[in-house]
Each structure stands twice: as C-alpha cells, then as structure tokens.
Amino acid sequence: MENKQIIGLFVHDHPGVLLRVTSLISRRGFNIDSLTVSPAAAEGYSRMTIRIEGDDDQVEQFINQMMKIVDVKRAEIMPEDSSVASELILIKISTDGNDSNEILSVTSKYHASLLNLGESSMTFRASGTPDEIDSLISEVGAFGILEMARTGIAALENGDKCIND
Amino acid sequence: MKLNGSEIIAECLLEQGVDTVFGYPGGAVLNIYDALYKYSDRITHILSAHEQGAAHAADGYARTTGKCGVVIATSGPGATNLITGIATAFMDSIPMVAITGNVTNDLLARDSFQEVDICGISMPVTKHNFIVKDVKDLANVIRKAFRIAMSGRKGPVLIDIPKDVTGAVYDYEPAAPAGITNPMLSGEKDFREAADIIKASSCPMIYMGGGVVSADAEKELLAFAEKLDCPVATSVMGLGGFPSSHRLFIGTIGMHGGYETGKATDNCDLIITVGARFSDRVAGDRKKFGEKAKIIQLDIDKAEINKNVKIDCCLMGDLKDTLAALTDSIEETRHEDWINQLAEWSKKGEVSETPESDDYAHPYNIINIVRSLTDDEDIIVTDVGQHQMWVSQKYRFECARTWCTSGGLGTMGYGMGAAVGSAVAHPERRVVLFTGDGSFHMNLNELATVRSYNLPIKIVVLNNTVLGMVRQWQKLFYGRRFSQTDPHRQTDFVRLAEAFGVKGMRVHNDKDAQEVLSAAFATNEPVVIDCRISPDENVLPMIPPGKTVDEMITEMA
Numbered sequence: 001m002e003n004k005q006i007i008g009l010f011v012h013d014h015p016g017v018l019l020r021v022t023s024l025i026s027r028r029g030f031n032i033d034s035l036t037v038s039p040a041a042a043e044g045y046s047r048m049t050i051r052i053e054g055d056d057d058q059v060e061q062f063i064n065q066m067m068k069i070v071d072v073k074r075a076e077i078m079p080e081d082s083s084v085a086s087e088l089i090l091i092k093i094s095t096d097g098n099d100s101n102e103i104l105s106v107t108s109k110y111h112a113s114l115l116n117l118g119e120s121s122m123t124f125r126a127s128g129t130p131d132e133i134d135s136l137i138s139e140v141g142a143f144g145i146l147e148m149a150r151t152g153i154a155a156l157e158n159g160d161k162c163i164n165d
Numbered sequence: 166m167k168l169n170g171s172e173i174i175a176e177c178l179l180e181q182g183v184d185t186v187f188g189y190p191g192g193a194v195l196n197i198y199d200a201l202y203k204y205s206d207r208i209t210h211i212l213s214a215h216e217q218g219a220a221h222a223a224d225g226y227a228r229t230t231g232k233c234g235v236v237i238a239t240s241g242p243g244a245t246n247l248i249t250g251i252a253t254a255f256m257d258s259i260p261m262v263a264i265t266g267n268v269t270n271d272l273l274a275r276d277s278f279q280e281v282d283i284c285g286i287s288m289p290v291t292k293h294n295f296i297v298k299d300v301k302d303l304a305n306v307i308r309k310a311f312r313i314a315m316s317g318r319k320g321p322v323l324i325d326i327p328k329d330v331t332g333a334v335y336d337y338e339p340a341a342p343a344g345i346t347n348p349m350l351s352g353e354k355d356f357r358e359a360a361d362i363i364k365a366s367s368c369p370m371i372y373m374g375g376g377v378v379s380a381d382a383e384k385e386l387l388a389f390a391e392k393l394d395c396p397v398a399t400s401v402m403g404l405g406g407f408p409s410s411h412r413l414f415i416g417t418i419g420m421h422g423g424y425e426t427g428k429a430t431d432n433c434d435l436i437i438t439v440g441a442r443f444s445d446r447v448a449g450d451r452k453k454f455g456e457k458a459k460i461i462q463l464d465i466d467k468a469e470i471n472k473n474v475k476i477d478c479c480l481m482g483d484l485k486d487t488l489a490a491l492t493d494s495i496e497e498t499r500h501e502d503w504i505n506q507l508a509e510w511s512k513k514g515e516v517s518e519t520p521e522s523d524d525y526a527h528p529y530n531i532i533n534i535v536r537s538l539t540d541d542e543d544i545i546v547t548d549v550g551q552h553q554m555w556v557s558q559k560y561r562f563e564c565a566r567t568w569c570t571s572g573g574l575g576t577m578g579y580g581m582g583a584a585v586g587s588a589v590a591h592p593e594r595r596v597v598l599f600t601g602d603g604s605f606h607m608n609l610n611e612l613a614t615v616r617s618y619n620l621p622i623k624i625v626v627l628n629n630t631v632l633g634m635v636r637q638w639q640k641l642f643y644g645r646r647f648s649q650t651d652p653h654r655q656t657d658f659v660r661l662a663e664a665f666g667v668k669g670m671r672v673h674n675d676k677d678a679q680e681v682l683s684a685a686f687a688t689n690e691p692v693v694i695d696c697r698i699s700p701d702e703n704v705l706p707m708i709p710p711g712k713t714v715d716e717m718i719t720e721m722a
Contacts, residue, residue, distance in 0.1 A: 020288065027289055057471055064468035070293040070313060 004033070005059045006085055006155045009048035009066060010040060010074035010163045017071045021048060024069060030054065030062055034087070034130070036152040042164055045073070049085075049155050051130075074163050078155040085155040088127040089136070094144035096120045103143055110136045121146055166338075170300045170331040171200035174264065177307040178208060181342050183235050185209045185226065185589060187219040191239020192279060193266030196331035211589055211618065213582065214610040216243050220250020221582025221608075222589070224259050228569045229544055229587045231381060233260040233314050240267045241279030244325070245286065249576060252290040254321045256573025257402060258379055260314040261321040262307075263287075269329040270298055283325050292320035300333040308340065316345045318466040319379055347465060349490070350481035359461050359478050360494040366435035366459070368503040369395045372418055372447075375402030375572065376440015376464060376484055383407065383565045385488035386439060392492055394500045396507055398426040400441050401557045402572040409561040415507060419447035420708050421554045424514025425507055427706075427714025430455055432506075438462040440484050443473040444573070450711050463487045514719075516705065521675040525699040528552065528627050530675050531682070532559045535597060535625060538686040542567060543595040544587045548580035548604030551633040554704040556599045578607030581624075585611055588620035595623065595686070602628040606656070612665035615691045623685055624693045626658055631700040640721065641709070651700075662693035672696040 011017050018037055025032055031053040040047040052062055059077065066075040078085065091112075093103055103122060104114070112126035126136055130153055137145065157163070168176065174197060178186065186208060190198045201210050213219035216238045223234030234254070238247050244265040254261045268277045284294045293313050295306045303326070310322040363369065377386050383406045390397050390413050397407050398418040407414055418426040430436065436455045440463065441447070448454040451473045460476040462469070463484055470479045480487045519527050532555060539545075541563035547553040547570045562568055569587055571579040584598040605626050615622055636650040662669030670685050670692060672678045678696070685692040707718045 016284065016288075019285070023288055057475075060470075061468065061472060064470070068292075068466070068468055 003055070004051055004053050006078040006080070006083065006153060007050045007052060007059070007063065007066070008074070008076050008078050008155060008157075008163050009050065009072055011046050011048060012071040012073065013039065013044050013046045014071050017046065020069050020071060021066070024065060028061075028065055030058070034152040036154055038154070040164065045164070047163075049078075049153050051153055076163055078157055082158045083155050084158065085129055085153050086127055087130055087133055087153045088125065088151045089133050089148060090115070090123065090125055091137070091140065091148040092118075092121050092123045092146040093140050094121055094146050096144070098143045103140065106139050107136070112136065166336065167334050168337040169196065169200070169334050170303055170326065171196040172203070173300070173303050173335065173337050174307060174326075174331070175200045175204040175208060176337055176339065177304050178235065179204075180308070180340060181233070181311045183208065183233070185211065186235040186237055187211045187213060187222040187226070187586065188237030189213055189216045189219055189239070189243060191243045191266065193240035193268060193328045194237060194243075194331070196328060197237060197264070197266060211585070212614070213585070214613045215608065216246035217250050217578065218582035218585065218608055218611040218614065220247045220261075220263065221253065221576075221579050222586035223261050223263075224250060224254045225546060225569045225583030225586030226590045227254070227259050227261055227586075228583070229566050230590045231566060233262055233311055234586065235262050235264070237264045238266075239279065240265060240283075241281045243279075244281055244283040248287060248290065249578075250582065251287060251321045251323065253571050253574045253576045253579055255290045255292070257375060257571065258319050259321070260319040262310050262314055263321060263323040265323065265325045266331065267296070267325050267327045270327045271329075273327060283323065287323045290321070291323050294323040294325065296325040296327075297330055298327060300330050300335040303330060303335070304337060304340070308343065312343050312345065317347055347483040349483070349486050350467070351479070351487065355478070355480055356490055356494045359480055359491060362435065362459050362461060362478055363393065363437070363495050368433045368500065368506075369393065369435035369437060370429050370433045371395050371397045371437045371439060372400070372430075372441055373397060373403040373406055373439045374400040374441025375406075377403055377406035378565045380440060380465070380484035381565070382440070382484035382488055385485050385492070387411075389488050389492040392497050393495060394498055394504070395437070396429060396504060398422070398429060400444070400447050400572070401570060403441065404557060405562040405565045405568040408563045410563060415511070417557055420449070420710070421558060421704050421706065423511070423558075424706055424714070424717060424719070425511040427708065427717060428510040429507055431457070431714050433458050436460045438464075438476070439488065440464060442469050445473075445710070448473060449708050450713055453713050463491070514706070522699075523674050523676065526672050526675050526678045526696050528555045528698050528702060529559050530678055531625065531627065531672065531696050531698070532556055532599070534679055534682045535686075536560055538682060539595055539597060543597065544569065544591060546570070546580050546584040546587055546596065546598045548598075548600040549575045549577045550601045550604055551629070551637065551702070551704050552599050552601045552604075552627040554634075555627070577604040580604060581608045581611035581615075584622045584624070585614050585618075585620060588622050589618065596620070597623045597625060599625050599627065601633065602626060602630060602654070602656070602658075603632045605658070606654070609661070612662065612667055612693070616666040620691060621689050622691050624691070626693065626695050627698050628658065628695050629698045629700045629702060630654070633700065633702070634704065636700070637703050640703075641718070658693055658695035668692045670694045
C-alpha cells in the first residue's frame with residue numbers, strides 16, 4: 001500500500017551526519033517529502049524527522065538501511081495514530097484586490113498570527129499538523145500566495161516513550 | 166608515551182595484530198612512511214605499482230586470511246585511485262582499513278595541491294569513514310575503524326588524516342583490541358518457526374553465499390546440510406564455503422549456474438538462504454525467484470531481509486551461531502527422492518565434451534589441467550569476464566578462503582592486486598590467477614610488484630583476443646554488432662612478462678596445454694602462461710537477465 005510514514009532518527013551530532021543520511025536516501029532511491037534536523041534533548045545527539053513515501057516494505061528497508069549508518073543510533077516509525085506531528089509555516093499573502101478581513105477570517109481558523117503588514121501583503125505564521133498546513137495553503141491560495149517557507153515536520157510519539165530510551 | 170601521529174598509527178596497527186600493509190608513498194603520507202621505516206621490523210609494507218593494485222591486494226589478503234586488510238595511500242590521486250578497490254571490497258563485504266593522508270589542516274578546503282575530499286567521495290562505498298583533524302582522536306579512531314570493519318557485516322572503512330596530524334606529538338596509551346561479538350538477534354520462537362517450516366518441506370535446498378565464508382561458518386553449514394540431507398547451491402561469492410566434492414553440492418546458482426540448480430530453485434518447496442543476498446545475477450526475475458518455495462533467510466544484516474525477494478522467516482545473527490542453533494532445532498531427515506530428481510536434472514544439464522583442437526585450447530581443458538596441478542588449499546584468484554565464470558563453473562573448490570573474485574562490483578583489473586595480496590599472505594600455498602586478455606591489460610603493471618617481491622604466482626591468461634563477455638552479449642542481444650569488443654591488440658604476453666623479469670610461456674592448443682602448464686607449475690617462480698582460446702567460446706548455460714531457468718540458453722554459435 002502506498003502511504004506516507006514519519007520516521008524519527010536519533011543520531012550522533014557529528015560533522016557529515018546529515019550528508020550520510022541524505023546520501024543514503026538518494027542512492028537507495030527513497031522518496032521523501034520532508035526532513036528536519038535539530039539538536040536532541042541529550043547532548044551530543046541530533047534528532048531528525050523524515051517523512052517517507054512508500055509501502056510497508058520500503059519503509060522497513062528504509063529503517064534497516066538507516067540503522068547501518070554508524071552515526072545513527074535509532075530509527076523508528078512515528079505511527080500516525082499515536083504520535084504528534086507538527087510543522088510551522090511563514091506565508092506571505094497578497095492583499096492586492098483582496099479584502100484584508102476576508103484573509104483574516106480564513107487565517108484565524110488556523111490560529112495564524114499576523115507577523116507583518118506590507119503595502120500589498122500580509123505575512124502570517126501558523127503551525128499545525130502537515131494536513132492542517134496543507135489545508136491553510138489551499139484555502140488562502142485564492143488570495144494569491146507571494147511566498148512561503150515551511151519548516152518541515154517535527155514529530156514525537158505520544159505518552160512517555162522516547163526514541164532515546 | 167609521547168609519540169607522533171604516524172608512530173601512533175603504527176602502534177595502533179600492531180595493537181590490531183596487523184603485520185602487513187599495502188600501499189604507495191606520497192607527499193601527504195611522508196610522516197607515515199617515515200614511521201613505517203622505523204617499524205619495518207614489525208610491519209611489512211608491500212609497495213604496489215598503482216594504488217588500485219594496493220587496495221585489491223589488501224582485499225585479497227583479507228579474503229584469504231579472514232583478517233582485516235590495510236592499505237595506505239597519499240592524498241588526492243593516491244586516495245582516488247583506491248576507490249575502485251574500496252568499492253570492490255564494499256560490494257563483497259570484505260574488511261579493510263584504508264588510510265589516506267591529506268593536506269595539512271590549514272590547507273584543507275582551499276583546493277590545495279593534491280587535496281581531495283576523500284571522505285565525501287568514499288562515503289557511498291565504505292561502511293564508515295573518518296577525517297582525523299586532531300592527533301588526540303587518532304588512536305581511538307583507528308581502533309574504532311577496525312572494530313567497524315570487522316563487526317557485523319564486514320566492509321571497508323577509510324581514515325583520512327591531514328599531514329600535520331601525522332607529525333603532531335601526543336600521549337599514546339596502548340590498548341587491547343576490542344573483542345568482536347555479534348549478538349544473536351533471533352530468539353527461540355524464530356528458530357521454532359524456522360524448524361516448523363523445514364519440517365513441512367519435502368524438497369528443500371540451501372542457497373549459500375559469501376556470508377558463510379565471511380563468518381567462517383563452513384563447518385556449521387556442513388553439519389546443518391548433512392543433518393537435513395539438503396542439496397546446497399552457492400552464489401559465486403560462496404564458492405569454497407562448501408566442498409564441491411560433497412554429494413549434496415549441486416553447484417553455482419544464477420545467470421551462469423547449472424541447469425540443475427536452476428531447476429532446483431524453481432521446483433523446491435523451501436529455500437534456506439545462508440549469507441546471500443538474492444543479487445540480480447542470482448535471482449534473475451526477482452519476482453519469480455523460488456515462486457513455489459518458502460524462503461528462510463539467515464543473515465547478519467537486517468537490511469538484506471525483504472530487500473530483493475520477500476522472505477517468510479529470518480534468523481538474524483552471526484551465521485556460526487544461527488546455523489548451529491538451527492541445526493539443533495531440526496530433526497535428522499532424508500530426502501532421497503528429491504536428491505534423485507536433482508541428479509536427473511544434473512545429467513540433462515551436462516555439457517558435451519568438445520573435441521581437442523589444433524588451433525585453440527578449450528578453457529575448460531585449461532581449468533581442469535590447472536585443478537589437477539593444484540592442492541585443495543591453493544588459492545584461485547580471477548579477474549572479471551568469461552574466464553571468471555568458466556572458473557566458477559568448473560574449478561572444484563574444497564576449502565573456504567581459497568577463492569578471490571570480484572563478485573558484486575565485477576571489477577576487471579581486480580585479479581593482479583588480489584593475487585599479490587594472497588601470495589604475500591600465504592607464501593606456503595600456490596596462488597593461481599586466472600585472467601582474460603581484457604582484464605589483464607587493465608592492471609598488468611602489478612607484474613612489477615610480483616617480480617619485486619618474487620611472488621610465485623601462476624598467471625593463466627585465457628587469451629581470446631576479444632572482450633569476450635561483452636562480445637557474448639552483443640551476439641545474443643545486439644545482432645552480432647561487435648562494437649569495440651575486438652581491440653586488435655598485438656600484445657605478446659610472453660615477451661611482456663619477460664620485460665617485467667617474469668617467465669612467460671604459451672599454450673597454443675589443447676595438445677600442448679598439459680605439458681606447458683605442468684612445466685609452469687613445476688617452478689617456484691612467477692610465470693605468465695598465455696593460453697590461446699577461441700574468440701567464439703561462450704559462457705553457457707546462461708539465463709538472460711531478468712529471466713528464469715525455463716528461458717535458459719544452452720547452445721549458441
């Protein structure tokens with residue numbers, strides 16, 4: 001079954017580790033649509049969150065291949081029904097020919113904060129699940145999106161379980 | 166103890182039990198070579214003609230000893246010349262530590278003379294690599310590199326060391342090498358499941374690969390196969406891991422495997438895969454491979470599970486342990502009917518003897534004569550091409566670690582270096598290199614090394630004057646349009662050998678083959694034997710790429 005799965009990686013914070021991960025993704029032909037890196041809670045480690053498209057076998061192969069990288073300590077699926085996944089978006093919407101109140105009424109549904117008001121644009125910040133962000137983008141699309149930047153997905157599993165346990 | 170970085174490298178090599186290294190000096194490794202001068206009573210350095218040859222030599226040394234091969238090269242071109250050798254080792258899971266020098270720290274990233282980002286270049290073909298920018302990290306990185314190379318699924322590790330680090334002085338504290346234990350990842354439940362599948366099977370087969378040799382698990386495999394009374398087919402990489410003379414051995418499997426092993430794969434109800442990876446050259450159409458069979462896979466690398474072929478049960482861990490535990494979990498069985506069936510297929514697949522020729526020697530004839538002149542423990546090295554496949558089909562291997570061939574990467578030019586490494590490792594055994602005129606032309610410069618160290622390698626050139634394997638594919642799939650496979654070279658290999666100070670001999674045809682080869686093998690010095698074979702000889706049988714045994718080609722003009 002074609003699906004998207006989020007994988008959490010717990011890696012040594014060594015120079016080149018991002019290259020090792022992305023080079024493997026590229027040469028094994030995995031299809032990813034989001035990758036984020038940040039320091040992990042434990043010193044000397046980083047946390048990567050990768051969303052991969054593929055069937056269950058491909059996801060299994062992805063995790064097994066990742067675990068062969070010496071600097072990767074853990075690679076685990078963040079199951080959709082038992083994880084929280086969020087991303088942040090900055091989005092610049094055109095106010096040319098648009099009613100600002102209409103824009104605000106849409107963005108407020110997504111709890112987007114207005115960060116900056118330009119001569120003919122409004123810049124918002126919103127966060128939410130990847131689906132919520134997709135939906136925000138599609139709703140404000142009619143106004144005209146001048147520019148946007150998404151951070152990519154960060155995810156943690158529900159409950160007390162941690163990837164570095 | 167205060168030592169400079171290069172002395173620390175030498176001490177760490179000694180810690181790991183290294184007494185032989187292969188390499189080539191250069192500007193960025195001058196400090197290292199100065200230390201090798203000082204340590205020359207304890208570390209033997211073998212100088213190759215080209216860094217690629219040194220890397221293949223470290224590979225051949227590793228394959229035939231089971232130890233970790235070590236190769237040293239300078240920065241820039243020295244380092245890039247290692248890459249084919251490292252990639253060859255990587256594809257065949259051969260443990261190797263490659264040490265490269267680099268420019269000094271303050272010159273790094275400035276496109277300095279002979280600077281190259283070898284860590285970036287080697288990343289996809291190493292298990293791991295390091296750049297050591299501070300001498301205080303050096304000893305531990307070397308220890309870690311050996312541990313990575315030798316643990317789990319083995320493979321090459323590269324350490325890049327800027328020149329100032331090899332000259333900097335630091336405290337060296339000796340340390341014992343880390344004992345390597347590979348944990349058993351499968352539990353009792355997995356073995357019970359495997360045993361149940363085995364019990365339900367009436368016509369099982371074992372498909373073994375290079376992992377059996379890598380894990381030194383040939384005794385465990387033999388015990389398992391005998392208890393189960395199960396036929397054993399091998400990938401090209403697994404040759405030597407199971408005795409060819411054993412009644413259960415049915416030969417190689419795959420593109421140029423036998424009719425019998427192909428039929429066995431298609432008709433068995435269980436394939437027990439031991440240290441093998443269902444490569445395209447074995448599986449052909451991977452969706453149809455063993456379609457009627459359940460598959461149990463024993464491996465140390467979890468990423469091999471369900472990679473090419475979907476399997477039913479896996480046992481993860483060191484093959485020595487998993488094979489022994491599986492043998493304990495099964496009952497002694499007999500599979501007479503199945504084995505008789507295989508014997509019938511075997512008869513059907515027999516190739517008819519070719520008549521003796523006055524014009525050429527037949528490659529099978531050469532291989533059989535060489536086999537009669539060698540002992541079971543002697544080492545057989547090949548290059549890549551038709552000769553390699555003929556040897557894999559015909560040479561009767563009896564012992565593990567007597568076979569060096571580039572199975573995964575298929576590196577033409579591998580043989581000379583690998584033969585040098587094998588001969589350095591085993592002065593007490595005979596080393597034979599089978600090569601083709603195409604492969605030999607690639608790295609025959611190592612004849613200089615063979616002569617310098619007086620390595621009594623018998624170099625058997627199966628000379629058909631064409632690039633035979635590619636030409637065979639052109640015959641089959643490209644309407645006999647022989648594009649660039651007939652180079653019209655005028656090289657006289659006998660005189661070439663003599664120019665390097667090596668004895669040269671020639672086999673003209675089937676009639677003088679026995680006499681010439683006997684004379685060559687009677688000497689204790691290196692000999693190049695130029696064997697003239699027909700350019701129209703093919704490797705048969707052949708299953709075309711992506712096909713099954715039903716589409717096997719058994720005859721072609």
